[in-house]
Amino acid sequence: MDNRPTPGKITLNIILGLLIVAAFAISWRVTDVDFVKLAKNLPNGKDIILAFLTPDFFTHDKTTITIETPFPIPCGSAPEAEIPLSGPRLVPSIMCADPKVKFILEGFNMAPNSDVVVRWNMPDGRVLTAVQATTDAKGHFTSEVESRPIAAAVNGVAAKLAVETLTSIGNLKPSQAAHDVLAAMFVTFFMALLSTTFATIIAAPLSFLAASNVTKRGPVGTTIYYISRSVFNLLRSYDPLVMATIFGFWLSFGSFPGFLALTVVTIASLGKLFSEAVEGIDSGPLEALQATGANRFQVVVYGIIPQVVPNFISFIIYHWDINIRISTIIGFVGGGGIGYYLSQKINLLNYHQAGTAIWAIVIVVWAMDFLSSEVRKRLT
Amino acid sequence: MLKIENLTKVYPNGTVALKNVSFEVPDGEFLVVIGLSGSGKSTLLRCINRLIEPTEGKVYWDKTDITAASPTELLHIRQHIGMVFQQFNLVRRSSVMTNVLSGRLGYANPWLSLLNIWPEEEKRRAMQALERVGIPDKAYSRADTLSGGQQQRVGIARALMQEPKFILADEPVASLDPVLSHSILQYLEQLNKEGITVICSLHFLDLVHRYATRVVGLKDGLKVFEGTATEIDRAKFKEIYGEEAQEVRATTV
Ligand SMILES: Nc1ncnc2c1ncn2[C@@H]1O[C@H](COP(=O)(O)OP(=O)(O)OP(=O)(O)O)[C@@H](O)[C@H]1O
Ligand SMILES: [Mg+2]
Numbered sequence: 036m037d038n039r040p041t042p043g044k045i046t047l048n049i050i051l052g053l054l055i056v057a058a059f060a061i062s063w064r065v066t067d068v069d070f071v072k073l074a075k076n077l078p079n080g081k082d083i084i085l086a087f088l089t090p091d092f093f094t095h096d097k098t099t100i101t102i103e104t105p106f107p108i109p110c111g112s113a114p115e116a117e118i119p120l121s122g123p124r125l126v127p128s129i130m131c132a133d134p135k136v137k138f139i140l141e142g143f144n145m146a147p148n149s150d151v152v153v154r155w156n157m158p159d160g161r162v163l164t165a166v167q168a169t170t171d172a173k174g175h176f177t178s179e180v181e182s183r184p185i186a187a188a189v190n191g192v193a194a195k196l197a198v199e200t201l202t203s204i205g206n207l208k209p210s211q212a213a214h215d216v217l218a219a220m221f222v223t224f225f226m227a228l229l230s231t232t233f234a235t236i237i238a239a240p241l242s243f244l245a246a247s248n249v250t251k252r253g254p255v256g257t258t259i260y261y262i263s264r265s266v267f268n269l270l271r272s273y274d275p276l277v278m279a280t281i282f283g284f285w286l287s288f289g290s291f292p293g294f295l296a297l298t299v300v301t302i303a304s305l306g307k308l309f310s311e312a313v314e315g316i317d318s319g320p321l322e323a324l325q326a327t328g329a330n331r332f333q334v335v336v337y338g339i340i341p342q343v344v345p346n347f348i349s350f351i352i353y354h355w356d357i358n359i360r361i362s363t364i365i366g367f368v369g370g371g372g373i374g375y376y377l378s379q380k381i382n383l384l385n386y387h388q389a390g391t392a393i394w395a396i397v398i399v400v401w402a403m404d405f406l407s408s409e410v411r412k413r414l415t
Numbered sequence: 416m417l418k419i420e421n422l423t424k425v426y427p428n429g430t431v432a433l434k435n436v437s438f439e440v441p442d443g444e445f446l447v448v449i450g451l452s453g454s455g456k457s458t459l460l461r462c463i464n465r466l467i468e469p470t471e472g473k474v475y476w477d478k479t480d481i482t483a484a485s486p487t488e489l490l491h492i493r494q495h496i497g498m499v500f501q502q503f504n505l506v507r508r509s510s511v512m513t514n515v516l517s518g519r520l521g522y523a524n525p526w527l528s529l530l531n532i533w534p535e536e537e538k539r540r541a542m543q544a545l546e547r548v549g550i551p552d553k554a555y556s557r558a559d560t561l562s563g564g565q566q567q568r569v570g571i572a573r574a575l576m577q578e579p580k581f582i583l584a585d586e587p588v589a590s591l592d593p594v595l596s597h598s599i600l601q602y603l604e605q606l607n608k609e610g611i612t613v614i615c616s617l618h619f620l621d622l623v624h625r626y627a628t629r630v631v632g633l634k635d636g637l638k639v640f641e642g643t644a645t646e647i648d649r650a651k652f653k654e655i656y657g658e659e660a661q662e663v664r665a666t667t668v
Contacts, residue, residue, distance in 0.1 A: 319504035323570075326464055327577055328494035328521025336529050337517045341508045 086386030090394045094210040097201045102142075103156065105193040107131040108182045113193035123202050125153070127180070134184040140166070145174040146201040155183065158192040165196060174200075212388040215376060216395045223372035224399065226294050227358035234301030235351055241266070241302075242309030243335065248321075249313060267310070270303030279365040293370025297358050305354055312346040313339060345414035352410055356403040363396055416441050417463070417581065417612065422472035424458050424636075432458040434636040435472070440581075440614060445607045447623050447644075448616040450633035451656060456616040459633065460583045463614070464496045465489060476580075494521030497574030497582040497611075499603075501589045503566040507559035511550070511569050514558050515541040518576030544572035548602060564595040571602050581612035589618055600626050620647070 102123050107113040110131035118126055121144075128139040145151060149170055155163040163185065168176040186194035209217075243249050245263040250256045278299055282292035321338040329337065366374015373392055380389040417440040424433040432455045440446050448456050461467040463474055465481065474481040481492055497518075505514045516533055519540070523533070545551045548568035553561060558569060567587060574582055584603060588596035596619075604626055607613045617623055623630060624644045632640030632647075632655040640647070640655055647655075 317507070319500065319502050320506045322466055323498065323500060323504035323573070324517055324520065326466060326493060326496070326498035326583075327518050327573070328490045328492075329517070330490060330520075330525060332529055333517075333520045333525070336531075337509070337513070337520065338506060341506050341513075345508070 083386055087390035087393055089387060090390035091210050091212040091387040092391060092394075093207045093213065096206045096208060099199055100202050101197055101199050103195040103197045105195050106182070106186075107193040108184070108187045109133045112188035113191050123174075123200055125196050125198055127196065132182040134182055134187065136182045137179055138182070140178055140180045140196065142168070142170065142176045142198060142200075143174070144202070145170045145176065145198070147172050147174045149201070151176065151198050151200060153178070153180065153196060153198045155186040156195045156197045157186060158189040158194060210391075212391045215388075216373065216391045219373040219376040219392070220395050220399060222290055223359060223362050223366070223374070226290055226372055227297065227355055227362050230294050230297035230301055230362075231305075231351060231355040231358055233298045234305055234354075235347075238302045238306040238309055239347065242306050243313060243339070245306060245310040246313035248316070248318060249335065249339065263306075264310075267303050267306040270299055271307065273300070275300045275361045275365060276368060279368050279370050283369050288369030288371070290371030293362060293365045293372065296365060296370065297362055300361070301354055301358060305350060308350045308354075309343070309347060312343045312350070316342040349407065349411040349414055352403075352407040356400070356407055359396075359399060359403060416477060417614075418473075418475040419463070420473040420475070422459070422462055422474065423470050424455070424462055424467065425470045432636050433462065433469070433633075436633070436636070436638045437472075438631055438638065438641055440612060442612055443607070443610060445604065445613045445615070445626055445628045447627035447630050448614065448633060449618075449620075449623060449630060449640075449655060450616075453635075454633040455636040456633060457585050458636075460498075460585050460614065460616060463583060464493050464498065490521060494577060495580045497577045497579035499567070499570050499574055499582060499584040499587045501586040503563070503570045503590075505558040505566055505569055505573075507557070509558055510555050511545070511558055511561065512538070512541060512554045514569055515544055515554075515572045515576055518544075518573035521577065541572070541576060544575040545569075547575065548572050563591050564599065567591065567595075567599050568602070571599070571606075575606075579611055581614065582606065584613065584615040586616050586618065588622070596622060597625075620644075620652075623647075 100123065102125050104118065104125040104127065105113065105116045106127060107115060108131070110133065112131075115130040118124055123144040124142070126141045126143065128141075129136075132138060140153065142151065142153075147170055150167065151170060152167050153165040155165050157163065163183070165180050165183075166178045168178045170176045180196070188194065241263055244259050245267060247260060250260040250263075275296055278296035279293055282295045286292045286295075316339060320342070321334055324334045324338045362370060362372055363374040363377070366372045366376070367378045369375065373396060377389055377392040377396075380386075380392060419439070420437050422433050422436045423431070425431050436455075436459065448459060450456050458467060462469040463481070465474075465484075469482060472482070476492070479492065481489070484492055506517070509517075513531070516537060519533075519537055520528055523537070527533075542551055542554060545554055548571050550561075550565055550568055550572075553565060553569075558566065561569065567590075570587075582603065587603070588599050591599060600615075600622060603613050603615065615626075617626075627644045630640065630642060630644050630647065631638060632651070634655055640651055
């Protein structure tokens with residue numbers, strides 16, 4: 036072939052180059068690429084990323100406790116309190132007082148961001164509100180209290196400053212979000228498993244019909260071959276989201292329409308992968324089996340299936356993995372499972388819980404990836 | 416007796432692989448087909464059991480017209496024709512046992528065989544076949560873990576399961592080294608002595624001299640020679656293999 040540049044070829048190349056540049060310019064415009072904004076709005080992104088990075092997995096058991104600090108009025112009428120150095124505690128600025136003296140009362144390690152009521156618990160059992168306060172994020176408050184004459188000590192027993200608060204008692208346990216995410220992930224995992232199983236049961240036999248080396252013989256075989264191929268291609272041209280929306284309107288939203296959408300998409304995709312695996316086998320053994328007088332079914336069972344089983348299994352696990360991801364997305368359009376949970380939490384701005392779901396997805400996807408690569412390693 | 420009459424094969428792309436080939440193979444013969452690569456040896460052997468449909472001509476086996484057999488009849492005919500291949504054609508991932516048993520599929524109960532359920536009697540038969548070819552210990556190995564020579568023995572054991580009246584062997588030793596070639600051909604020779612007709616294509620003339628009771632030479636789809644190995648003189652040799660050909664030996668003795 037003559038490869039010398041001619042004026043015609045050069046012009047053609049220049050036009051081609053200009054077209055490529057134009058295509059990129061248009062792509063840039065329609066995508067609204069704005070890297071400056073990406074950097075400038077980093078703080079907006081930071082909050083949500085941080086929330087996602089601090090998922091809500093665990094919670095402490097909580098219980099209501101009453102913290103009491105004896106406060107002798109007047110001084111010397113009763114023993115003074117011994118204040119603990121840590122844990123939830125009430126700390127007055129003075130340890131005793133004469134009546135009608137104002138002092139500062141601090142509370143430590145209470146429930147954060149909550150309203151608390153400090154009372155006088157009198158020796159005779161009567162109760163009087165001393166002050167109301169609100170704790171900060173660390174569970175701390177400061178307020179001014181007056182030593183009321185009515186709270187004076189009686190017979191060497193002082194009235195007590197008391198407050199009720201929620202406190203965690205040691206034991207870590209999974210949070211509500213963790214429970215919900217686990218339940219939703221359960222649904223997603225098994226929805227993906229069931230749809231992959233159903234799809235395999237339907238796609239595996241069909242894939243033999245869509246394999247040219249099995250079916251494409253004679254006019255009947257050739258017709259069957261083209262019909263089954265067209266079915267796979269037709270099904271493949273629909274996106275899982277579109278499918279899920281259709282089934283969602285049809286059956287109202289939930290896991291079942293999500294499952295149906297996944298199954299249909301998986302049949303198409305596995306059918307194609309399977310039939311290509313069947314077409315890729317070594318034809319030698321088939322020839323040998325035919326030569327022994329084996330019938331068509333025997334040739335399939337003895338010659339084709341042993342050759343394609345490892346491929347089939349690895350495709351199935353691979354697709355199960357994909358289906359977990361797809362069903363997450365399908366959940367956003369109402370398909371149930373973890374995706375639905377995630378979309379709800381994001382809409383309610385509960386980013387910590389959304390973060391829990393995201394982490395769960397990451398872990399499961401990673402585990403499935405590991406599993407499928409391990410299985411594939413073993414199958415060769 | 417096998418009778419081949421005016422066999423012609425034209426592939427869909429127009430290649431004429433066989434032209435009007437006729438010859439007879441009396442029972443008990445070890446017939447060797449020779450010819451250059453592309454001369455039509457594989458096509459000829461496959462036209463006999465109709466793995467390839469001949470375009471024209473007839474193949475008779477005793478009184479049966481194989482070329483006219485219906486699909487079901489053809490399965491019954493193939494049941495008695497063993498075939499051995501250059502590339503062994505074992506199902507690589509299946510066990511040796513399953514590969515040998517698959518030679519029996521034509522005889523087996525179609526339903527049970529699909530579930531890979533075999534009567535004890537057939538398993539014993541398979542073990543005997545493996546003993547004949549000297550590898551009973553490999554019965555439960557995966558076929559692809561065997562060496563080439565061992566795989567070809569499995570191929571012979573599979574053919575034996577058919578209790579064949581004759582065996583078609585398409586270059587059964589072309590993938591093996593010379594020493595193994597003899598050991599494999601000796602199995603075929605042994606079977607031939609027990610009364611099984613063998614039709615075998617071979618490349619090396621020294622092997623032809625050693626094993627053939629009669630030889631058919633093909634060139635570009637035409638039969639250019641028929642006779643005993645000793646009748647292949649220099650002139651005949653050049654006619655079959657072309658002017659530039661040098662005789663190559665499998666073994667340098
Ligand atoms: N499926 C096919 N379609 C078209 N042409 C074919 C086909 N199979 C074989 N041929 C051609 O037919 C001719 C005979 O081929 P064949 O395989 O029978 O020869 P051979 O003697 O067995 O050769 P080799 O020693 O290489 O095995 C060759 O020219 C080959 O290219
Ligand atoms: Mg050949």
